[in-house]
Amino acid sequence: MPITYTHSVLPSPEQVIELYNNCGLSRPTDDKPRIKRMFENSDLVVTAWNNEILVGVSRCITDWVWSCYLADLAVRKEYKASGIGRKLIEYTKEKLGEQSMLLLLSVPTAMEYYPKVGFAKQESSFIINRVR
Numbered sequence: 001m002p003i004t005y006t007h008s009v010l011p012s013p014e015q016v017i018e019l020y021n022n023c024g025l026s027r028p029t030d031d032k033p034r035i036k037r038m039f040e041n042s043d044l045v046v047t048a049w050n051n052e053i054l055v056g057v058s059r060c061i062t063d064w065v066w067s068c069y070l071a072d073l074a075v076r077k078e079y080k081a082s083g084i085g086r087k088l089i090e091y092t093k094e095k096l097g098e099q100s101m102l103l104l105l106s107v108p109t110a111m112e113y114y115p116k117v118g119f120a121k122q123e124s125s126f127i128i129n130r131v132r
Contacts, residue, residue, distance in 0.1 A: 004050075006046070019056075027072070054076075055075065056088050064099075065100060073088060085113070086117050102119075
């Protein structure tokens with residue numbers, strides 16, 4: 001399975017929606033314009049491809065010198081446990097450089113995954129949830 005990683009290709013909203021629905025990531029996949037805006041307004045999008053199939057994505061918002069919020073990390077279910085998520089994180093960190101921290105809010109089902117790929121659990125976050 002030759003996987004290609006890039007930060008120079010922005011996937012189409014249809015590709016993103018199909019990936020998110022496949023892997024079960026809770027995002028507004030019934031709202032294509034919103035998905036499109038989510039990706040257009042991101043600062044760094046790293047994608048993983050198996051030929052023309054989008055198999056993984058890391059979507060980030062960053063200032064490049066202090067902090068980077070990893071808003072989405074998604075891997076197609078049939079590619080899980082193949083190292084794609086780890087490689088997406090590594091590529092993301094490489095593109096960020098050493099000055100920026102990488103932080104995220106985890107979905108409950110991924111709480112055990114992130115420590116395995118180098119994240120430290122923090123107890124110092126706060127959130128105001130979105131209305132929709």
